[in-house]
Amino acid sequence: MAKKAPLPDSALELVARRFAVLAEPMRLRLIQALFDGEKPVNALVEITRGTQANISRHLQTLTHAHLLSRRKEGLQVFYAIADPTLMPLCELVCGSLEKQLTKQAGVMKR
Amino acid sequence: MAKKAPLPDSALELVARRFAVLAEPMRLRLIQALFDGEKPVNALVEITRGTQANISRHLQTLTHAHLLSRRKEGLQVFYAIADPTLMPLCELVCGSLEKQLTKQAGVMKR
């Protein structure tokens, strides 16, 4: 059994870029809203209480990263989750953070 | 069955922060090197071909995020993976990216 070869720098940059796209609270809010199903921009603006311009930019970022899909219907544009790993990814991180916070809370007891 | 309540902003900021910590190629290199087992700083400097100062800062960032553990032994400081979700997290992202690239490659064929 050989050791696994390290990923080349170009691959690491792609991975880093993926993480960077997910590293904004507002984008996480959008993703979370879309876990609930496809929604038009105006609904997302309302749910996240962001400005239309800002939401539009974030949606573009997520779409370019192939995390969301985009569908035009008349005047509206509907976005939806396009990457099936988003949900497990978020759950993994949330689980890790919960465990950390639980452990830290334990320090205060006894 | 009620819909899941959205995470509060404070939680989303924690999640975003976690992703941000992982959004640097150099930090990913360090993590990858440590998947191989605990290592001292000088070994990590050599493996990643970074400067000592920069590596030290990145290790600090990862440790403060509770992703790495730190152990002093004489003059050396050994770092190791402390968060068991790191490996599956990276595998999830790599898998997603591979699938995306494969799909894009398919566009060129036929």
Added chain:
DNA sequence: CAAGTATATGAGTATATGCTCATATAACAA
């Protein structure tokens, strides 16, 4: 104690990116 080695950190710079405001584009309606 002084000297040497491994690691950490203060200061400064450069770059990236999130945000806002204003405006542009696109699709539809009258």
Added chain:
DNA sequence: TTGTTATATGAGCATATACTCATATACTTG
């Protein structure tokens, strides 16, 4: 065509952070 609505985008500003150089700290040895 003109007007209206939904979304996208150009420009500019403010902030965060990755990097380097120099230096400080911590530990060991003589």
